[in-house]
Amino acid sequence: MDISVFATTLSTLPEDDDHPYRTGPWRPQTREFDAEDLDVEGELPADLYGAYLRNTENPVHPALVRYHPFDGDGMIHMTSFRDGKATYRNRFVKTDGFRAERAAGGPLWAGIAESPALSIRRDGWGARGLLKDASSTDVVVHAGVAVTSFWQCGDLYRLDPLTLDDLGKESWGGAFPSDVGVSAHTKVDERTGELLFFNYSTKAPLLHYGVVDAARHLVHYVPIEIPGARLPHDMTFTENYAILNDLPLFWEPDLIKQGHYVSRLHRDLPSRLGVIPRRGDSATIKWFEFDPTYVLHWTNAWEDGDDIVVEGFFQGCPEPKNPSPEGPPSRMLRFLAQDMLETRLHRWRMNLVTGIVKEEDLTATCSEFGAINANFAGRPSRFVYAATNRPGWFLFNGFVKHDTLTGNEVRVNLDEGVYCSEIGVAPKVGGLGEDDVYLVTYTVDMNRDLSECVVYDGADVAAGPVAKVRLPERLSSGTHSCWAQGTNLAGW
Numbered sequence: 001m002d003i004s005v006f007a008t009t010l011s012t013l014p015e016d017d018d019h020p021y022r023t024g025p026w027r028p029q030t031r032e033f034d035a036e037d038l039d040v041e042g043e044l045p046a047d048l049y050g051a052y053l054r055n056t057e058n059p060v061h062p063a064l065v066r067y068h069p070f071d072g073d074g075m076i077h078m079t080s081f082r083d084g085k086a087t088y089r090n091r092f093v094k095t096d097g098f099r100a101e102r103a104a105g106g107p108l109w110a111g112i113a114e115s116p117a118l119s120i121r122r123d124g125w126g127a128r129g130l131l132k133d134a135s136s137t138d139v140v141v142h143a144g145v146a147v148t149s150f151w152q153c154g155d156l157y158r159l160d161p162l163t164l165d166d167l168g169k170e171s172w173g174g175a176f177p178s179d180v181g182v183s184a185h186t187k188v189d190e191r192t193g194e195l196l197f198f199n200y201s202t203k204a205p206l207l208h209y210g211v212v213d214a215a216r217h218l219v220h221y222v223p224i225e226i227p228g229a230r231l232p233h234d235m236t237f238t239e240n241y242a243i244l245n246d247l248p249l250f251w252e253p254d255l256i257k258q259g260h261y262v263s264r265l266h267r268d269l270p271s272r273l274g275v276i277p278r279r280g281d282s283a284t285i286k287w288f289e290f291d292p293t294y295v296l297h298w299t300n301a302w303e304d305g306d307d308i309v310v311e312g313f314f315q316g317c318p319e320p321k322n323p324s325p326e327g328p329p330s331r332m333l334r335f336l337a338q339d340m341l342e343t344r345l346h347r348w349r350m351n352l353v354t355g356i357v358k359e360e361d362l363t364a365t366c367s368e369f370g371a372i373n374a375n376f377a378g379r380p381s382r383f384v385y386a387a388t389n390r391p392g393w394f395l396f397n398g399f400v401k402h403d404t405l406t407g408n409e410v411r412v413n414l415d416e417g418v419y420c421s422e423i424g425v426a427p428k429v430g431g432l433g434e435d436d437v438y439l440v441t442y443t444v445d446m447n448r449d450l451s452e453c454v455v456y457d458g459a460d461v462a463a464g465p466v467a468k469v470r471l472p473e474r475l476s477s478g479t480h481s482c483w484a485q486g487t488n489l490a491g492w
């Protein structure tokens, strides 16, 4: 094992910090590591070839008044696998906001639980404006390069997927929509090499949809008409269509006018899914109405004759009213606990010809942050690997392998005090079947004060990890991740 510290960033967080999402499993890191030839327990399979990347909110400075777990600076963790060996690196995403606060030695922008009027800097990013773009939400690999993004819309930041070298902001040949930015959950179609995206705003146009080709040219970008400002978080796609959404949980329009951003579920409104041809526009999008809910994440969509099938996580209780008996009492933190939101895998079906819709729960089991074999994105798929949470908390205490064909579920419960990240689904080299995969995740082990990158055989998760790679230090807990197959990483 060969470990070196690439850089250490000065944190201005209080020594006696007691914020539940800046301490314990969410303790942020200040060191950026380079680590080669990591110690492995078990054996790394020879047909595991590629890189697992995870983004995290990793705050360097306190909030101006009240910290929200989504305010932290972005940090990418990468573990690559080749020839049975593993390499690890982590780097802050060096956004303009990160650099400005580092130079100032403290926070410059109000977080999302604070009034934008508090921001010291009078410029900023985000659908509501005056926010720091931390690029901390999501990471994908497009055209061989890692691309990070921010849930409130911002720039996209490019990093070398193996060295994590900063490659600057995405420009798409000068066509990047810098005025509104791009939302997290850009979608890569592995078959066409395209990247599909959306952005949203409180000012017209309220929603845009776009397509970037495999050569990173913006080839399609259109405004989409919706009845008011919304808070979409994710999108999905089929072979011929993209699926956008208009869900009834959004910022109170009257309060926006007063500069307050408070989200509320509007139970009198339906959930609407918009099916748009991949190169379509507002005139060709078809909207379908379903039961009111909020959906943070979709898992996949596909075409079945004239039907469009969409899967994702329905929230039984999008607005948890009562404090969790097991988590922090604050209202804002309830929205982070998927057990309180009552998230469950759900299927929406709509017929493009007849307009007939149908929806159903696929299970009563609470899970979220679902990953699939990306080679099956946009095509019929069967397996979803989704996180379970510690009740009341934004902490993953295990995961479920859902078989949506049979309803069979295999649950992996980690030891108490051990948490994982969103699952990376790594197709076995030469494997053709959907379940011919390894599952990769990071653990945060509070009992042993360490982290590992663990690898399961997707076909037999109940057997436990086939290998555990010891990382240089205990990571902060975190969520969104992706897997990049080695053959998609140029020059490796």
Ligand SMILES: [Fe+2]
Pocket (backbone or CB within 6 Å): 137, 184, 185, 233, 234, 296, 297, 480
């Ligand atoms: Fe997300």
